[in-house]
Amino acid sequence: MAGKRVTLADVARRAGLSPTSASMILNGRSDTRLSQDAHDRVIKAAAELGYRPNVAARGLRTDRTDTIGFISDVVATTRFASGLIKGALDRAHDAGHVLIVLETAGEPRREAEAVEAALDRQVDGVIFATMRSRELYVPPVPDGTRVVLLNATNELHPVSILPDEYAGGRAAVDLLAAAGHREGILLLGHNAEKERGLFRSMTVERRFAGIRDAMAEHGLQFMAEESIWLWEPENGYAAMTKLLKRHRSSLRAILALNDRLAFGAQQALTEAGLRVPDDVSIVSFDNDELASYMRPGLTTIALPHEAMGTAAVDAVLDPERTGEILVPMPVVERASIAAPRS
Amino acid sequence: MAGKRVTLADVARRAGLSPTSASMILNGRSDTRLSQDAHDRVIKAAAELGYRPNVAARGLRTDRTDTIGFISDVVATTRFASGLIKGALDRAHDAGHVLIVLETAGEPRREAEAVEAALDRQVDGVIFATMRSRELYVPPVPDGTRVVLLNATNELHPVSILPDEYAGGRAAVDLLAAAGHREGILLLGHNAEKERGLFRSMTVERRFAGIRDAMAEHGLQFMAEESIWLWEPENGYAAMTKLLKRHRSSLRAILALNDRLAFGAQQALTEAGLRVPDDVSIVSFDNDELASYMRPGLTTIALPHEAMGTAAVDAVLDPERTGEILVPMPVVERASIAAPRS
DNA sequence: ACGTCGTGCTAAATGGATTTAGCACCGACC
DNA sequence: GGTCGGTGCTAAATCCATTTAGCACGACGT
Structure with a gap:
């Protein structure tokens, strides 16, 4: 509407x-010797005209330019990506x-195009985000440009924002231990033996480490560890259906490696007539949208999307921040954990 | 890395x-009289130096500037928003x-800030997107700037991208009718009588209209129409639990006004021992992530997020496009509809 | 009376592209 | 020989804001 x-x-x-x-005054430079009167006139004129610098x-x-590039491998598929954004x-x-x-x-081609x-x-500055945390290739960037990696790492640019998965892994185990679980605990989604040599993602490896260490410290052992490559609801459902045949009587708790697996597993439990949390407790990771829709609500260790996104921008803006910046994973307690049935 | x-x-x-x-050659202007040799030299030099215009x-x-502003009221909360993006x-x-x-x-303040x-x-150009479709206030914008409304309308800027909800509403009814449903159909989420005078959103009103017209054309009537203001899973669950007390024996099909309601309703059905689709068919709207996780998968009329997003950019780029641009809502057939139990 | 200094302000260069106006040269034609 | 037209190219202005270098003026000191 307005003209120009x-x-x-x-x-x-x-x-x-x-x-x-006018420029000096509007930029608030203190070393000029412009009169108070000049200041007033400029400020007033700018306000009256609605001036905005180009x-x-x-x-x-x-x-x-007060502009930051946010380059992500995926934006719409996961809630994770949009949380970061x-x-x-x-x-x-x-x-x-x-x-x-x-x-x-x-795609590397599109990555290069995006940077350009x-x-x-x-x-x-530029923020590079990935969904599956990994060492990420970063195309060359001019000297003055800050580069921050979000859920990723890169040798040449040592500024990374990562979730504190190690602590998160420990927290999940602590939750079960605190509720009194000692036996009949199932790890759903990963089997260290079977997956030896396979790489999922940097951060998930740390999650495993946290779980392992915490289990050891509590003097606990898993009743079973079920390897599942794709952590989607249907795979959780299928795996759980199968597992129930063998372990139904001894199963007391499930540590699922993400909420989608947990969701599928819970469908299988329900169909088999088992109740959460009375018969079986469940704890899991991510705080996916799904977790809040389940009945009962799923207790989960949240992936702190939004906090990671803000941390990334902070890191671009503040050149002091450097190295690996770990963002805590909050425990979201809902209602899927109870004391074990004796 | 690179110097400057x-x-x-x-x-x-x-x-x-x-x-x-150099400028003329790189911009491919045809009216200059520069020699072929000059062309070759410039193209070569640009390639060798890796020139990119500022x-x-x-x-x-x-x-x-080959840059478009995408201004949205919400980006992360819903999958809808990220699909548009x-x-x-x-x-x-x-x-x-x-x-x-x-x-x-x-927030109007932030809307103004965003435009500026x-x-x-x-x-x-600028794209204004809303989640709940409505007449949207658009702050003043200079003359040459294209403005496109995404899932919204505005008097001054008559370029709107909207889902074709009327056709979508009809499609949902058609699906039930085609499966042979004539009786025991429940409309879950809206009651025209009770909600008279309340405004949900432009597009949803059209959805109602499509449903109403298609029902009439098929000579059908709802067994009940349940008003629910908030279309969230828990509300669907609660409403369905209540409704089952009265209508359990006659209920054959549910037309839910979105997938989240359908999800909650299905939880209630399952708990009550009714099976989808053998006992009760369900059809709904949106193609929310949830719809694919349900067992069985939910048949639904999809909100065409991505297609709407692309249409919006097309409209910004092509000044010819104007008026209301309706994007079709695809029918996503899964497994929640069957012929009625006799 | 003249140099010095402080005060208050501005002309002009700058950043990197596009675009307008026009220069210099050559051959053709009368 | 002078003019006209075409060919091939460039100088300079322009977009808008920031910044460097420096001008003009009055007061002050000796």
Whole structure:
């Protein structure tokens, strides 16, 4: 609607000063000797005209655009991705920055294109996010540009935001132990023997480590460890249906490696006439949307999407932050854990 | 890594020509009289140096930045939002454009801020998206900037992308009718009498209309229409539990107004010992993630998130497109509909 | 009376591209 | 020989804001 944009020259003209003066005043530079009166006139003129600086023009001169590139392999498929984006968006907004969001589907060609598209627009920094945490290839980037890895790592750019999976793994075990579980505990989704040499993701390895260490410290052992490669509901359902044939009588608790497995497992339990948590307790990971829809609600160790997103933007903005930044995984207690049936 | 960016001047120098010539050649202008040899030299120099134009600088001159602002009230909460974004992202990528994503939480202050942040960066157009379709307030925007409403409408900017809910509503009824259902059909989520005067959302009203018309054409009537204000699983569960007391024996099919209600309802059915689809058929709307996790899978009329997102970018890019653009809602057939038990 | 210093402000360069206006040269034609 | 037209290319302006270098003026000191 409005005609065209107001420029700095317009403001200066209205204030009866040069653009130089107007620029200095609006940028709040303290070392100028401009009069109080000049200040007042410029501020007033800018307000009256509704002046907003042209970020592109400014960026040309200053090399800062208050714009960050957010490059992710996947954005829509998982709630995880959108949580990261939302966290990043919120923090960027607080800091007066803006996000250019790009998706690569994990294809190297598109990754390179995305970086270029971002750099073409003079972004101040780039965030690389992956869903399956891993060492990520990062195309070359000019010197001044901050690079932050979100749920990923890279040798050349040692700034990574990761969930504290080790502590999370421990927390899950602690929850079962605290409820009094000592026996009949099933690990659903992973079997260290069978999966030897297979790589899932950096962070999930840490989750396993946390679980293993905590089990040992509590002096506990799993009744069974079921390897499942794809952690989707149907696989949880299938595995659980099968497992119930052998372990039905001794099963007391399930430590599922994510909520989707837990969801499927619970469907199988329900169909078999077992009740959660009276007969079997369940704890799991991620705090997927599903977890809150289950009946009873699923107790789970949350993947802190949004906190990771905000941490990533913080890291771009603050060059001091460096190294591995671990974001705690909150325990979300719902109603799927109870004391074991004797 | 790389030192600093290569500029057009660098390319021109290497080709032994002026920036003017280099610019014209790289932009493929046909009306110049530059020699074939000059063309070759410039193209070669640009390739060797890895030249990429600075979009900000170009935008300053041309008022085009190949950048689109995507302003949404909510991004992470629903899968719907991220589907829209993904669709938009993909199409933008195809067209060599980039998206600045902004979130407003539906607050007018943040909406205004978001528009300004986008305009400050010289975007070519702005997409306004809402989750609950409605007439949306759009802050003033300069003349040349395209504005497209996504799942929303606005008087001043008559370019709207909307799901074809009317047809979708009809499709749901058709599905039940085709399976042979004539009686014992429950409408779950809305009661026209009780909700008279209450406004849910533009598109949902059309969904109702489609359902109503199709029912009439098939000569059918609902056994009951249950008003539920919040379409969440727990509400579906609660309503269904209650309804079963009265209608258990005659109930044959449920037309749920979204998948979350259907999900809750199905939990109630299962607990009551009724089986889907043998005892009761279910059809619903949205194609929420949940729908594929249910056992059996839920047949549903999909909200075409991604298609809507791509349509929005198309509309920004093509000034010819105008008016209400209706995107079809695909029927996703799974396994929740069967012929009625006699 | 003249140099010095502080005060208040501005001209012009800059960043990287596009675009307008026009220059220099060559051959053809009268 | 002068003019006209075409060919091949470039200087300079422009977009908008920031920044460097420095001008003009008055007061002060000696």
